[in-house]
Amino acid sequence: MGSERIQIHAFPRAAAALTALLCVLALCLVAFAGDASAAKVKKSASATKKLPVVTRVSPMEVDIGKKLTISGKYIVKGTNKMRVLFQRVDSTRRFSARAKGLSSKSLSVIVPDVSSDVPDGASAIFRIRLISKYGTSKVWTKASISPSIRVSSSSEDTGATGDCDRDGLINSVDLDDDNDLLDDVSEKVIGTLACVADTDGDGPTDYYEHRVSLERNNGLADRLQTVPYPLLDTYPNPTVGDDTLDLDGDKLTMRDEFDAWQYTGRMDRFYSDADQDSDGDGVFDDLEDEDLDLLPNIVEILSFAGAFPLQWLKTDSDGDGLCDGLDDQDQDGPPVAASEADCATVVPNVALNGPGDPNPLLIDGDDNRYGNWYEWAYNGASSWYDPCNPSSFPTSPSCPHP
Numbered sequence: 159m160g161s162e163r164i165q166i167h168a169f170p171r172a173a174a175a176l177t178a179l180l181c182v183l184a185l186c187l188v189a190f191a192g193d194a195s196a197a198k199v200k201k202s203a204s205a206t207k208k209l210p211v212v213t214r215v216s217p218m219e220v221d222i223g224k225k226l227t228i229s230g231k232y233i234v235k236g237t238n239k240m241r242v243l244f245q246r247v248d249s250t251r252r253f254s255a256r257a258k259g260l261s262s263k264s265l266s267v268i269v270p271d272v273s274s275d276v277p278d279g280a281s282a283i284f285r286i287r288l289i290s291k292y293g294t295s296k297v298w299t300k301a302s303i304s305p306s307i308r309v310s311s312s313s314e315d316t317g318a319t320g321d322c323d324r325d326g327l328i329n330s331v332d333l334d335d336d337n338d339l340l341d342d343v344s345e346k347v348i349g350t351l352a353c354v355a356d357t358d359g360d361g362p363t364d365y366y367e368h369r370v371s372l373e374r375n376n377g378l379a380d381r382l383q384t385v386p387y388p389l390l391d392t393y394p395n396p397t398v399g400d401d402t403l404d405l406d407g408d409k410l411t412m413r414d415e416f417d418a419w420q421y422t423g424r425m426d427r428f429y430s431d432a433d434q435d436s437d438g439d440g441v442f443d444d445l446e447d448e449d450l451d452l453l454p455n456i457v458e459i460l461s462f463a464g465a466f467p468l469q470w471l472k473t474d475s476d477g478d479g480l481c482d483g484l485d486d487q488d489q490d491g492p493p494v495a496a497s498e499a500d501c502a503t504v505v506p507n508v509a510l511n512g513p514g515d516p517n518p519l520l521i522d523g524d525d526n527r528y529g530n531w532y533e534w535a536y537n538g539a540s541s542w543y544d545p546c547n548p549s550s551f552p553t554s555p556s557c558p559h560p
Contacts, residue, residue, distance in 0.1 A: 208232045210240070210288035212299050213463045216413055217361050219281070219306045220269055225359040225399060226305060227266050227413060228257075229463070234290045235259040241289040242267045244307070245298065246275045246282050257288075260402055268359070273309045281308040302469060302476075322353040329353070339365035350396050360399035362416035367396040370412070373432035374405065394431065408434040409444040409456050418448050418455065421471045449473045452483025452531045461534065462487060466546050468530075483531035488548040491528025 214229035226242075234240055240257040242265075251274070257267035265288075276282045283306050285298035298304075318330040323337035329352075334341050338355035340363075350357040350364040357364050371394050394400050394412055401413035410418070415429040415436075422429070429443055430436045436443050444456035451458075451473045458470035466487040469475040475482050533545040 208290075208292040210234075210290045210292070210295050212286055212288060212295060212303060213467060214459075215286065215299070215303050215305050216417065217305070219308065221308045222269050222271055222273065223359070224269055224356070225266050225361065225401075226269050227260075227264065227361065227401065228286065228288070229264050230288065231263060232290065232292065233259050233262055233265050233288070234292075235261055239290065240265050240267075243287040243289065243294075244270065244272060244284045245287075246272070246284050247301070247304065249275050251275055253284075264402060266360075266399065266402075269307055272307055276307065276309045281306045283307075303467060323355075336364075338363040340368060344368075348396065358395075358397055358399045360401040361413045362394070362401055364396040366416050366419070367394040367400075367412075369428075370394050370405070370430055370432045371396075373430055403431075405431045406434050406443075408442050410459075414455075414459065415443065417471060418443070418446075421448060449482075451481040453534065457534055458482065461546060462530075484529045486528050487530050487545055488528075488533075490548040 210233055211231040212228055213231065216227045216229070220226050228242065237258050238256045239259045242255050242257050244253040244255070245251065253270045253272050253275075255267050255270040257265045259265045272282075272284065283301065283304050285304045287295040287298055289295075319328050321328055321332070322335040323332070325332065325337060329335045332342075335352045336355040340350070342352040345352045345364065348368060350368075355363045358367075393403060393405060401416070402411050404411050410429075410431075412431040415431045418429040419427070428436060434442045434444075437446075445454045447454055449471050453468070453470075455470055458468045462468040462470075467475075468482050468487065473481050474485075476485065478485065530545045533543040536543040537545070
């Protein structure tokens, strides 16, 4: 009888213990599921933050089959790790091409055949979006950073009786068939294409790359003795894509320096990637202000590459009549009428009696306390002066931009 009593009382105790254990397990499963769900949400949010972004495209005019370099953020490094979508601004058709991620901030892509959307011999502007393992860019590129793609005329003839550069001289008579400033004899010696101005398709012409290569190897005197390029410093090489290199260490890539030289349009103002101070004026190339907008080259390239881009070789990027230095890119200050702007002022007159005002007694119409130049110049003194941060200055009005 005593034994039975013990069994009767033991059973509910065991059942209660089992029930408690099951409850604990259930709570653990719920907590685990919650953690897993939170982790999934966190991972999803992290992936969204890593969607690729385009901030710059070079060159802005490019032919089908040529290389396009795209700068931005959250680019996946490696061959065929990215894809680039091209869409003409007034069309719905899309073209796609595999790309090579050069770094987390740069990729290169060969422009696909878009001739079905562009008449022969014409060009059109194409918007761009990037695709990575994290997804597709949220938006298409704006017009200011969307390249114009050219479709070469099918009448071009590379033969002896053709005219590669269409200058009216047939190739057999023309000493420089592709008009790249490198004569045909030299092109044959160094192994570049006499009918293609940019053999490796990286942007800088054969002449530019070969000249810079020679300048890195004791000047132009040995130009025909370098086959196919100087052996001491082998880059740049006009037969290998290398436009993203910065050979002279002045913070400007070879492509940047080539673009600057093209902008000048002058042989006597040659931006060389073999010399940090190409014109010998004591100012490094990155600190020159080639477009005369009061902002140094490198400041426009790096500081305004995000939400508020500037075209570093255009004096007035947004076409509002204010040169970029006097403009208020992040819109955190009072507007300045274009008619009152003085873009030729060497140093703009800032807020009356404000810090750095070169002449407190001068009121010349371009007083813009929050202008790009002003905010950049005094950024070192205070984080308030940030030309790309609309809400940094305590008295700044709110900015509508994201």
